[in-house]
Amino acid sequence: MAGANLSAQAEGAARYVPEDHDLQSLANAASGCRGCGLYQDATQTVFGHGNGDAPLMLVGEQPGDREDQEGLPFVGPAGRLLARALEDANINPGSTYQTNAVKHFKFNRSGKRRIHQTPRRIEVVACQPWLLAEIEAVQPRVIVCLGATAAKSLLGNSFRITAHRGERLEWPTAITVHLEPEPSVVATLHPSALLRDRSDRRQENYEAFVEDLRRAAAILK
Ligand code: URA
Numbered sequence: 001m002a003g004a005n006l007s008a009q010a011e012g013a014a015r016y017v018p019e020d021h022d023l024q025s026l027a028n029a030a031s032g033c034r035g036c037g038l039y040q041d042a043t044q045t046v047f048g049h050g051n052g053d054a055p056l057m058l059v060g061e062q063p064g065d066r067e068d069q070e071g072l073p074f075v076g077p078a079g080r081l082l083a084r085a086l087e088d089a090n091i092n093p094g095s096t097y098q099t100n101a102v103k104h105f106k107f108n109r110s111g112k113r114r115i116h117q118t119p120r121r122i123e124v125v126a127c128q129p130w131l132l133a134e135i136e137a138v139q140p141r142v143i144v145c146l147g148a149t150a151a152k153s154l155l156g157n158s159f160r161i162t163a164h165r166g167e168r169l170e171w172p173t174a175i176t177v178h179l180e181p182e183p184s185v186v187a188t189l190h191p192s193a194l195l196r197d198r199s200d201r202r203q204e205n206y207e208a209f210v211e212d213l214r215r216a217a218a219i220l221k
């Protein structure tokens with residue numbers, strides 16, 4: 001079709017996901033994923049990391065500039081804020097598995113800087129098989145979606161964080177992976193949003209974020 005936007009097409013990650021669902025096999029396979037166009041400009045796939053039996057899974061949006069270079073999630077500024085918030089919420093980071101809805105860094109170049117770009121719906125959908133495979137492998141009891149991209153990946157495109165943040169949500173029936181028991185889901189802000197927050201409510205917003213994390217952890221008790 002004339003004018004068809006090829007970049008809007010993505011075959012998705014499903015055909016790259018191996019039968020063997022242990023985390024190491026998944027991570028190895030994900031390093032070669034070409035399920036959407038984002039692998040082309042990024043340095044590497046940034047797969048999830050942490051405790052493979054974690055009761056608590058934290059899902060961000062996508063790796064940032066530092067994560068792209070180091071190959072690990074949440075090692076840059078947003079990760080530092082997250083680490084501080086976990087500490088303030090009395091959550092042992094060793095009890096978490098941390099990953100992202102999208103496994104490659106999406107950015108625009110501006111001189112020497114690489115500026116984060118929000119992934120499009122088609123890229124989030126393309127990458128979802130990796131996230132679901134990680135959830136199946138780890139079998140967390142609670143999943144915290146950090147920000148709208150993660151929340152929409154699991155809870156659907158019409159999900160609104162502002163309407164449901166901090167709530168204990170049921171595992172969405174639209175997602176057909178085998179989980180026993182099904183995890184609860186809690187959605188909250190993305191730590192990058194708190195980093196960007198220059199308003200006079202910055203501290204208050206940070207504390208509300210910590211409170212959301214505390215509520216998620218309280219489900220485990
Ligand atoms: N932001 C994310 O969403 N994920 C990371 O891994 C780092 C920053």
Ligand code: SF4
Nearest residue numbers: 033035036103104127
């Ligand atoms: Fe594959 Fe996800 Fe990377 Fe796209 S973003 S190439 S689906 S790993």
